[in-house]
Every structure is written in structure tokens, then in C-alpha cells.
Amino acid sequence: MMERTENPAAFNRQVHQMFNAIAPRYDLLNRLLSGGRDRYWRRRAVARLAPKPGEHFLDIATGTADVALEIVRQSNTREVQVVAMDFSEPMLELARQKIESQDRAGMIQLQTGSAENLPFADHSFDGTTTAFGVRNFSDVSGSLREMVRVLKPGGRSVILEFALPRHPVLNFLYRLYFETLLPRVGRWVSRHPSAYTYLPESVAAFPVREEFKSRMQRAGFDEVTYRELTFGMVILYTGIRRV
Ligand SMILES: C[S@@+](CC[C@H](N)C(=O)[O-])C[C@H]1O[C@@H](n2cnc3c(N)ncnc32)[C@H](O)[C@@H]1O
Structure with missing residues (x-):
């Protein structure tokens, strides 16, 4: 795989092709390789988002829409709107099938788009989520600035990403x-x-x-926090756009 810093456009293309290719087996491998833990990580992220009726969310790099569906589930209402965005059409097609099979088509809109250049106006969303996406973006800081841009003042972003446990034995x-x-x-x-x-x-x-917390702060997030999940294998970051 090309280095992100070497050639961001080529890196982006390679990541895109890779996710297109693995899409059909993506969910199966998630469950298998995490021992089912991935569902818990997404549940925790959405609990942190704390979706409320009437709110409007953007799930960036949605993949097969597991986070978008979890937002709808936890909001416990039909009055929540989620835009589920990804640059991979095969992933979005699987997302569409899953959303329809769960009768959530009225609450989740699918959108093709790139995290580096979000196809939405400023101040569009009450919250954004990104699960296991940022590590793959060709411009990480630019994508974080894009998240801040599309948030309404007072809006919040939740980011899940893998890490390595700190404990030496683990x-x-x-x-x-x-x-x-x-x-x-x-x-x-x-x-x-x-x-x-x-x-x-x-x-x-x-x-x-x-280090990632500082990046979020430099991108314009306030009140940035993070917590470790499952012995620090996954980190849950949150940030607010205050004004
Ligand atoms: C590891 S998957 C995570 C999917 C989903 N969020 C989840 O929790 O399972 C990463 C997803 O990010 C998407 N992606 C990667 N880079 C992207 C970018 N620059 N813009 C939009 N989507 C991107 C990929 O197509 C893929 O669906």
C-alpha cells in the first residue's frame, strides 16, 4: 500500500479499491476477527453520541451502515434522520439491503461522498460519527476540519479507531x-x-x-476527550463544536 504522505490521491484510490473488493465479506470478517466485539464498540460510540428525537446525524465512512442503524436503534424513535455516507458503492449497496431488511429506509439516507470533501453545507448536523474510518482517510486533519464545518454549533462528533494496548503483555x-x-x-x-x-x-x-486528541483540537474541536475500550484495542474519541 502506498504511503498516505507520499501521494494522497494514489493512497485514496488504493483504499477505495480495497474496500470495494472486500465489501461482500466485510461484515462476516468484522464479527469473526473481533469475536463479535465490534458490535459492542459501535454501541458504546452511539451511547456517547446520545441521539435525541428530531436530531440529524451524519455517519462518515458508514460501510454497511452498522453505526447508522445503531443510531436509529438507540434513539428509539422514528424521528431521527441519519445520512450514511461512504465512497464505496459496493459498501453502500450492502448498506441499502441491510437498511431495507430492517425497515429503516425512511430514517437513513445513503450518500456517496468522500470524507476529505463532505458534500454538505456548513452547520448541517447535530452530530457526526466515524467508526474505523479516519485511519483510512488520505487527509486526516482535513477530514477532521470537514467534520467541524458540517456540525451545528453545539454539535458533537464521535470517532472510533483501533489502537494497540498499552500494557506490555497485552x-x-x-x-x-x-x-x-x-x-x-x-x-x-x-x-x-x-x-x-x-x-x-x-x-x-x-x-x-x-496525539489524535491534539489533531482534533487543532482541527477546531472543543472539549476533546477519549476513553479506551477493550484494554485499549479501540479508542472512543469525542469532540464538540462549541460555536
Ligand atoms: C473499516 S470500514 C468501516 C465501516 C463502518 N464504519 C463500520 O463501522 O463497520 C471503512 C470504511 O470507510 C470507507 N472509506 C475509507 N476512506 C474513505 C474516504 N476517504 N471517504 C469516504 N469513505 C471512506 C470505506 O469504503 C469503508 O467502507
């Missing part, structure tokens, strides 16, 4: 799994030669915790 065991078993199972099930090698490599190279 870190060792996790890396063993993440860098040896996971790429093999991922390659075998997805039939993609490198997507599940890219996953641990991109996690190891991505700024996390305090």
Missing part, C-alpha cells in the same frame, strides 16, 4: 494475533491479498490517544 499478545493470525484468516476469507495486512500496519502507524 500489547505483545495482541500484536501476535493482529500481525500473524488475523492477516491469514482475513486473506483466506476475503480473498484479498493485502487488505488484512494493511489493517495491522495502518493501526501501528496511526497517531492515537493524546
Whole structure:
């Protein structure tokens, strides 16, 4: 995989092609490789978002729309609106089937678009969510600025991203799994030669915790916080647009 900093456009193209290719097996591999834990991480993220009736949300890099569906579920009302956006058409097609099968088509609108250049006016949303997306964006800081731009004053963003556990023993065991078993199972099930090698490599190279918090602050977020989930394998970041 091309380095993001080397050539952002080429990196973007490669990520796009990779997600198009793995889309049919994406949900299965999520459940398998996380031992079902991925659902819990998304539930926690949406609980942090605390969706309320009448609010309007944007799920960036929605994939097969699991976070968008969780927003609708937790808001416990039909009066919530979610735009589920992704640049991968195959992912959006799977999202569409899942949304229709759960009778949520009236509450979730699908949209093709890129995180680096959100196709929405300023101050459009009460909240944004991005689960396991930012690590793949070709311009991470620019995408964070885009999140702030589309939020209404007082709006909030919730970001989930992988990290490596800090505890040395857990870190060792996790890396063993993440860098040896996971790429093999991922390659075998997805039939993609490198997507599940890219996953641990991109996690190891991505700024996390305090470093990512600073990036969010520099992009214009206020009250940035983060908490560790599942021994720090996943981090849940939140930020507010105050004005
Ligand atoms: C690891 S998946 C996460 C999907 C979903 N949020 C979830 O929780 O399962 C990453 C998704 O981000 C999308 N993506 C990656 N880069 C993107 C970008 N620059 N703009 C829009 N979508 C992007 C991919 O197509 C893919 O569907």
C-alpha cells in the first residue's frame, strides 16, 4: 500500500479499491476477527453520541451502515434522520439491503461522498460519527476540519479507531494475533491479498490517544476527550463544536 504522505490521491484510490473488493465479506470478517466485539464498540460510540428525537446525524465512512442503524436503534424513535455516507458503492449497496431488511429506509439516507470533501453545507448536523474510518482517510486533519464545518454549533462528533494496548503483555499478545493470525484468516476469507495486512500496519502507524486528541483540537474541536475500550484495542474519541 502506498504511503498516505507520499501521494494522497494514489493512497485514496488504493483504499477505495480495497474496500470495494472486500465489501461482500466485510461484515462476516468484522464479527469473526473481533469475536463479535465490534458490535459492542459501535454501541458504546452511539451511547456517547446520545441521539435525541428530531436530531440529524451524519455517519462518515458508514460501510454497511452498522453505526447508522445503531443510531436509529438507540434513539428509539422514528424521528431521527441519519445520512450514511461512504465512497464505496459496493459498501453502500450492502448498506441499502441491510437498511431495507430492517425497515429503516425512511430514517437513513445513503450518500456517496468522500470524507476529505463532505458534500454538505456548513452547520448541517447535530452530530457526526466515524467508526474505523479516519485511519483510512488520505487527509486526516482535513477530514477532521470537514467534520467541524458540517456540525451545528453545539454539535458533537464521535470517532472510533483501533489502537494497540498499552500494557506490555497485552500489547505483545495482541500484536501476535493482529500481525500473524488475523492477516491469514482475513486473506483466506476475503480473498484479498493485502487488505488484512494493511489493517495491522495502518493501526501501528496511526497517531492515537493524546496525539489524535491534539489533531482534533487543532482541527477546531472543543472539549476533546477519549476513553479506551477493550484494554485499549479501540479508542472512543469525542469532540464538540462549541460555536
Ligand atoms: C473499516 S470500514 C468501516 C465501516 C463502518 N464504519 C463500520 O463501522 O463497520 C471503512 C470504511 O470507510 C470507507 N472509506 C475509507 N476512506 C474513505 C474516504 N476517504 N471517504 C469516504 N469513505 C471512506 C470505506 O469504503 C469503508 O467502507
